[in-house]
Amino acid sequence: MLEEIKKLRSKIDADLQAISSAEEAEAFRLKHLVRKGTIATLFERMREVANEEKRLVGKELNQLRAFAQSGFDEAQIKTEQKSKEPIQDPTLPPRKLYHGHEHPIMQAKARIQEIFIRMGFTVATGPDIEDDYHNFEALNFSPDHPARDMQDTFFVKHGDRDDLVLRTHTSPVQIRLMKSQKPPIRAIMPGRVYRNEAITARALAEFYQVEGLYVDKGVTMAQLKGTLFEFARAYYGKDIKFRFRPSFFPFTEPSAEMDITCFLCDGKGCRVCKYSGWLEILGCGMVHPNVLRNCDIDPEVYSGYAFGMGIERTQMLAIGLDDIRLFYENDVRFLSQF
Ligand code: PHE
Numbered sequence: 001m002l003e004e005i006k007k008l009r010s011k012i013d014a015d016l017q018a019i020s021s022a023e024e025a026e027a028f029r030l031k032h033l034v035r036k037g038t039i040a041t042l043f044e045r046m047r048e049v050a051n052e053e054k055r056l057v058g059k060e061l062n063q064l065r066a067f068a069q070s071g072f073d074e075a076q077i078k079t080e081q082k083s084k085e086p087i088q089d090p091t092l093p094p095r096k097l098y099h100g101h102e103h104p105i106m107q108a109k110a111r112i113q114e115i116f117i118r119m120g121f122t123v124a125t126g127p128d129i130e131d132d133y134h135n136f137e138a139l140n141f142s143p144d145h146p147a148r149d150m151q152d153t154f155f156v157k158h159g160d161r162d163d164l165v166l167r168t169h170t171s172p173v174q175i176r177l178m179k180s181q182k183p184p185i186r187a188i189m190p191g192r193v194y195r196n197e198a199i200t201a202r203a204l205a206e207f208y209q210v211e212g213l214y215v216d217k218g219v220t221m222a223q224l225k226g227t228l229f230e231f232a233r234a235y236y237g238k239d240i241k242f243r244f245r246p247s248f249f250p251f252t253e254p255s256a257e258m259d260i261t262c263f264l265c266d267g268k269g270c271r272v273c274k275y276s277g278w279l280e281i282l283g284c285g286m287v288h289p290n291v292l293r294n295c296d297i298d299p300e301v302y303s304g305y306a307f308g309m310g311i312e313r314t315q316m317l318a319i320g321l322d323d324i325r326l327f328y329e330n331d332v333r334f335l336s337q338f
Helices: 002-018 022-033 038-048 051-084 104-118 172-180 221-236 289-294 311-319 324-328
Strands: 129-131 155-158 161-166 185-194 206-216 242-249 252-261 278-287 303-310
Touching: 002 022, 002 038, 002 051, 022 038, 022 051, 038 051, 104 185, 104 206, 104 221, 104 311, 172 185, 172 206, 172 289, 206 221, 206 311, 221 242, 221 252, 221 278, 221 303, 221 311, 242 278, 252 303, 278 289, 278 311, 303 311, 311 324
Parallel strands: none
Antiparallel strands: 129 161, 155 161, 185 206, 206 303, 242 252, 252 278, 278 303
């Protein structure tokens, strides 16, 4: 019997050394310390022990049980502490932090603003919900102009007013500026505009424009061209060439559209420029005398130029993107590239 106690003791000792987790400690307890465990089994065999040895064997067994119990208690404390400690490997690379950033359209807007601010323009804004007067009438749109049509304009009902619209362009801000300030006026007007159009790869129903306006004595078309060329060189790159094509807007006369050479193919012709070598980037012109008059500015004394561009479109061309909808799908795989 004493021999068996000795054997079990060295077995228990080895088992205790091997404990390295809470699960292993529990397995130890179930093997040795419970009512059907190894120690209890030996206690039950006390009956077989000769009377004169009972004292000695009982003492040895009690010592063995105390040894196993205290070893187990110690192991339990150790493994618990271990599981509370975070895994600390100072050589691991840090976890990658994902920073948010500005939306590519807001980045483009900031860049456009910065270029014009450098040239002496201020930044003005106006309301998204406009009235027919500021959005159309004061801008010299005739009463039957197709842009007022249900096809293009979102009308807004509010109380008994039936003349409210979601602005279809940023040009009404021109009117608000010219009515509230005396020339010289030199401002750009960024903002969101709305058109009742089917959403396609090239058109959205909501998008951003930047308008520009300069009114003073002796403002000329040559100044308009110079300013826009400077802008285009700063935005698209120094090597571009430009051309003006005659166009029509009710609020400018003469009116033009500005093209730049396609910087993706250097004017040779590619998918983005539809093999023409040219990209249309904005509309512009000299402020129509009727518009100046509507704002109590004498067209005999003052003249002005205006221009307007879509930010999404400007940005599409700058990066050679062929689907405008990507800007608003909130796909991080797309957005994180900016
Ligand atoms: N408002 C015009 C548009 O939305 C752009 C424009 C602005 C054209 C100013 C000429 C002058 O298409």
